[in-house]
Amino acid sequence: MAGLSIWHVLIFAIVVILLFGTSKLKNLGKDVGGAVKDFKKSVRDEDAEQAALKEPRTIDAQVKSAESSVKS
Template identity: 85%
Template sequence: MAGLSIWHVLIFAIVVILLFGTSKLKNIGKDVGGAVKDFKKSVRDDEEQKLLEHEATAQEIRTESKAQQNG
């Protein structure tokens, strides 16, 4: 782990907890989690919108193709 032992990580974690406190870290975790959740939702919504647009375009092409064959 890039030259870090478990003791380095543990000491770092203790210092961070002492500096920020558990309540502030908990709030930061909630904020970051909410941001990630919103980002994933917006990406999923964009993908669904593109899929719907693609399906609509494909349907229009099929309709035009049938009209040309019948016409």
């Protein structure tokens, strides 16, 4: 039971290209890349929301954040 050799992978790639064509594979790659990009963005947004929830909600903290937003 040998593993996949480079020739097996090469033959498989040729068959896939012949079946689907390069344009469909290119579109598939774009779709997968866009999905990964959206997933990473949502994870970052969720982390930012979690960080915002951990901030203290005292009156002093609210006054400081209001002062800093007025200065900006």
